[in-house]
Amino acid sequence: MHLRVLFLLFAFLLSHKTYGQLLKPCSTVNSVHNEWVTRFQQRLPNDDFLRSSLTLYFPIKIFISGKVHSQSGTISPEKLMDEICHLNHLYKQANISFYLESPPTVLSSANYESIETEFELGQLLQSYKSTNAIPVYVVENALDACGFNVFHQGVNKGIVLSSECYKVKGALFAHEIGHFLGLPHTFQGWEGIAFDYTLKAPEHWENVKVERADGSNCRSAGDGFCDTAPDYLNLRWSCSDSSKSPIPLLDPMGKSFYSDGSLIMGYALDPCPNRFSKEQIMTMRAYADEFYPTLFKGDLPLRINQTLPIVNTPIENTQVNLSNGVTFSWEKVPGTYKYIIEVSPMPNMALITSRFEIAPDSLSYMTKQLITGRKYYWRLRSLNIYSFCSSVSKIYSFSTVLATSNVDLSANDNSIIINNPISEELSLKFSSEKFPLQLILLNNSGQTIFQKNYTQSVGQTNLSISVSAFPPGQYTLTVRSAQKTQSHSVVIIP
Numbered sequence: 001m002h003l004r005v006l007f008l009l010f011a012f013l014l015s016h017k018t019y020g021q022l023l024k025p026c027s028t029v030n031s032v033h034n035e036w037v038t039r040f041q042q043r044l045p046n047d048d049f050l051r052s053s054l055t056l057y058f059p060i061k062i063f064i065s066g067k068v069h070s071q072s073g074t075i076s077p078e079k080l081m082d083e084i085c086h087l088n089h090l091y092k093q094a095n096i097s098f099y100l101e102s103p104p105t106v107l108s109s110a111n112y113e114s115i116e117t118e119f120e121l122g123q124l125l126q127s128y129k130s131t132n133a134i135p136v137y138v139v140e141n142a143l144d145a146c147g148f149n150v151f152h153q154g155v156n157k158g159i160v161l162s163s164e165c166y167k168v169k170g171a172l173f174a175h176e177i178g179h180f181l182g183l184p185h186t187f188q189g190w191e192g193i194a195f196d197y198t199l200k201a202p203e204h205w206e207n208v209k210v211e212r213a214d215g216s217n218c219r220s221a222g223d224g225f226c227d228t229a230p231d232y233l234n235l236r237w238s239c240s241d242s243s244k245s246p247i248p249l250l251d252p253m254g255k256s257f258y259s260d261g262s263l264i265m266g267y268a269l270d271p272c273p274n275r276f277s278k279e280q281i282m283t284m285r286a287y288a289d290e291f292y293p294t295l296f297k298g299d300l301p302l303r304i305n306q307t308l309p310i311v312n313t314p315i316e317n318t319q320v321n322l323s324n325g326v327t328f329s330w331e332k333v334p335g336t337y338k339y340i341i342e343v344s345p346m347p348n349m350a351l352i353t354s355r356f357e358i359a360p361d362s363l364s365y366m367t368k369q370l371i372t373g374r375k376y377y378w379r380l381r382s383l384n385i386y387s388f389c390s391s392v393s394k395i396y397s398f399s400t401v402l403a404t405s406n407v408d409l410s411a412n413d414n415s416i417i418i419n420n421p422i423s424e425e426l427s428l429k430f431s432s433e434k435f436p437l438q439l440i441l442l443n444n445s446g447q448t449i450f451q452k453n454y455t456q457s458v459g460q461t462n463l464s465i466s467v468s469a470f471p472p473g474q475y476t477l478t479v480r481s482a483q484k485t486q487s488h489s490v491v492i493i494p
Ligand SMILES: [Zn+2]
Pocket: 007, 008, 009, 175, 176, 179, 185
């Protein structure tokens, strides 16, 4: 299968560790439906910007590698919400909004973690398709490129993104969608060819006319847009504070100018790219109208209230009786495909010690995994196909108590732990009849990180374990005596 891969967004980012290897340059320079785009550009009005007030809603279908999408992966389910929120933020200027056609499809096969050949890419595209949405494939590394638009036998097959290039609030996703909607690079014609940028540019470069700094040939040269500055920079570059290229370039007439790093279709590094030009926006909207008239709708199929998830229980700052477990409950958030409850001992949620995933048809969840006598902070997330920016609730708190009599409490071994969460020392109190006993501390992976035997003692005895060398997180303390073995959850905080 021969796939023409367009616009490999290659990165000569020697200084960026995440880009690690040298990524391949682009082998083809034509944009998607290039002739149509060129014809449309001839019709573009030179003055007024005829911006439509109608928002175009595009469904996208995400196919994402299981490794990339795991909780510890580059684009976790939570980060994906943030990424689409940012994509919509960047496209707001074009009155274009994206939503998920359905929950992301997780590619469980390790074959799709990394795409090394065009054959493998063909297999991925063949196995996972969407005709109702823009297909977006996210793998760890695809053909050593940060991303590209795949155009095969006249069909726009979707975009591929390499999570190795993932940057929080980056423009990569928006750039590739720009290609999908017909936009060329701002440096069209220069893709993949080395040039000494201190020299005057030639009149032609490959088959594309070189754009002049005075704009006199803007419609027929470079990217064909007259409201994007000339650009010859086909490698990734850092822009200055004013979004300009760090060095001036020389056009074929010897006139110097700077490329514009604010344009999403150029190669300036994040966080510079943040806009499309008016002509680029008109082209994307007209392209969608021409090639995908049924794909976009005038309005979201489901109107949802873009407000934070509303939670009901535990009631804020109350005490919860742990003997019945802690029950979390909330109002339905339309469009949710998974709810996630996050629990932390810290008010800023910097350390998540419990995380519960709940199916979309449930509006409550009960757990007995929390510890008595503690203050907890929590929040609710909605992983949602329509709403991305407001998918997490405010942070709430509650305390846990065990509503038993004093007699019962003294008999209960939960009372042996004096402090929890723990920052430096875990303190324990035992009466003499418990001895001899053994203490074992296991980390979250079940590995023993502390173990000690204690012999006979008289009266009340305080024991302590220094935990300053252990990383923050949830641990299990097991107390083993002749009478019984009991385990307790403990939390070590930084
Ligand atoms: Zn590109």
